[in-house]
Amino acid sequence: xxxxxxxxxxxxxxxxxxxxxxxxxxxxxxxxxxxxxxxxxxxxxxxxxxxxxxxxxxxxxxxxxxxxxxxxxxxxxxxxxxxxxxxxxxxxxxxxxxxxxxxxxxxxxxxxx
Amino acid sequence: xxxxxxxxxxxxxxxxxxxxxxxxxxxxxxxxxxxxxxxxxxxxxxxxxxxxxxxxxxxxxxxxxxxxxxxxxxxxxxxxxxxxxxxxxxxxxxxxxxxxxxxxxxxxxxxxxx
Numbered sequence: 732x733x734x735x736x737x738x739x740x741x742x743x744x745x746x747x748x749x750x751x752x753x754x755x756x757x758x759x760x761x762x763x764x765x766x767x768x769x770x771x772x773x774x775x776x777x778x779x780x781x782x783x784x785x786x787x788x789x790x791x792x793x794x795x796x797x798x799x800x801x802x803x804x805x806x807x808x809x810x811x812x813x814x815x816x817x818x819x820x821x822x823x824x825x826x827x828x829x830x831x832x833x834x835x836x837x838x839x840x841x842x843x844x
Numbered sequence: 845x846x847x848x849x850x851x852x853x854x855x856x857x858x859x860x861x862x863x864x865x866x867x868x869x870x871x872x873x874x875x876x877x878x879x880x881x882x883x884x885x886x887x888x889x890x891x892x893x894x895x896x897x898x899x900x901x902x903x904x905x906x907x908x909x910x911x912x913x914x915x916x917x918x919x920x921x922x923x924x925x926x927x928x929x930x931x932x933x934x935x936x937x938x939x940x941x942x943x944x945x946x947x948x949x950x951x952x953x954x955x956x957x958x
Contacts, residue, residue, distance in 0.1 A: 765945050774935065774948045775889075822887055826946065833879070833946050835889035 733759050733829040737836025744815055744843055752810045752839045754825035760805035761827035766798075769822040769838075781808045815843040846871045848938050850949035857926045858957055864911070865921045865952045867936030876940035878919040880910065883933040883951075892934075895919060926956045 734757040744750050754764060762783045767775040779789045779800050787800035797819075799811040812819055824838040847870045857863035869878065876897045882890040895903045895910045903910040911920040923930060936949040 763944060769887075774950045777945050777947060780945055824887070824889065826889075828944055832891065832894070838887040838889075840887070 733757075733827070733832070733834040735761070735825060735827050735834045735836045737825055737839060739839055740837060741840040742842070744841070746816055746843055747814055749811055749813045750815055750841060752812075752823055752825075752841075754808050754810075754827070754836045756806045756827050756829075756834075759827075759829050761808070761829065762805060763828050764802060764808040765826045765828075765833075766800060766808075766810050767824045767826065769824065771822075775824065778810075812841065815841070817843045819843050846873070846938070846940055846947070848936055848947060848949040850936055850952050852952045853950075854953045854955070856955050856957060857923075859928060860925055862922060862924045863926055863954065865923070865934050865936075865954065867919045867921065867949060869917050869919065869936075869938055871917075871938070871940045873940040876938055878910070878912070879937040879939075879946060880908070880919075880921045881935045881937060881948075882930075883935060885932070889935075893921065923954075928956050928958065930954060931956045 736755045738753050764781040766778045769775045778793045779787045781787045781800045781802040783802045789795045802808040820843045825836040826833050849868045878895045880892040893903050893905045893908045893910050895912045902912050907924045909922045933951045935951045937946040
């Protein structure tokens, strides 16, 4: 089946630094990828929709300058958390649509100290 | 407004029993898809079952079945013969219209006891 590889699986960074999270579709081309954020014991909240070769579409309330999304190829989308702060600590997970299904990456647990 | 509601924050079930997890939705779009995902403590999202709004029959996948009642706008997940490994968070999710993103309900935490 379709596989989306997400790296890193966890990262600890200092406040003020930037962190890049990658999602790769391994055996299919993902023209669209979605980025979600999940706080402990809460649901997945859609942050943005990433389209290959064009600007991402951000959900209301998501700072586009803070969460930079790049989808430069049909198999790779990246999320960069810029100038991270402790309140950005969360679980970030990507998803790609493939035919009629959605495949998820394994998620990235970000801790900002 | 489109909305997905899971009203059961937590559920308990005894091993080998069946359990129903509730999901209701609200949309004015006639074309939509309903999904259920399982999320164990590791965080991965495991696809369980899908129901399209035009599907005539209720979806089934092994021990999982979806009780789709279109008029009531409900899409409850039924897990038969619960196993200890079924303990996890369960999310109902939906796509609608021309939108492609999955939107999730708040989830139900299921605990299967021996």
